[in-house]
Amino acid sequence: MPSRRDLPTTASIDTYELLYDQYNWSIREIVExxxxxxxxxxxxxxxxxxxxxxxRNRGPVDGLARELWEMDPDELGSKV
Structure with a gap:
């Protein structure tokens, strides 16, 4: 695997596909x-x-929101 500085930084679909698909980067990592x-x-x-x-790009806030949505109403008080 090449070092990070050897990877292309051009904003193009080819770069996005390379980083997202082959190197399993998140969208946030690609933007940075x-x-x-x-x-x-x-x-x-x-x-x-x-x-x-x-x-793949669901952040911690989305994860918590989903967890709260799926939670039994009786358990909500202990989580919040």
Whole structure:
């Protein structure tokens, strides 16, 4: 695996696919690494290329919200 500085930083679908698919990077990591791009731009490009970006990029807030949503109402008081 090449070092991080050897990977392309160009904001293009080729770079996004390489980092997301082959190196298993999150969208946030791609945005931090690539020049002149945004989270939504990367996500949209990957989705247009056929990638399901929802599961891998779910953040801790989404995870907690899902956990609270699925929780039994009697347990909610102890979690919140």
């Amino acid at each position: 690494h690539c020049d002149d791009t945004t989270y939504n731009a990367v996500r949209r490009e990957l989705q247009n290329a056929g990638f399901d970006t929802a599961e």
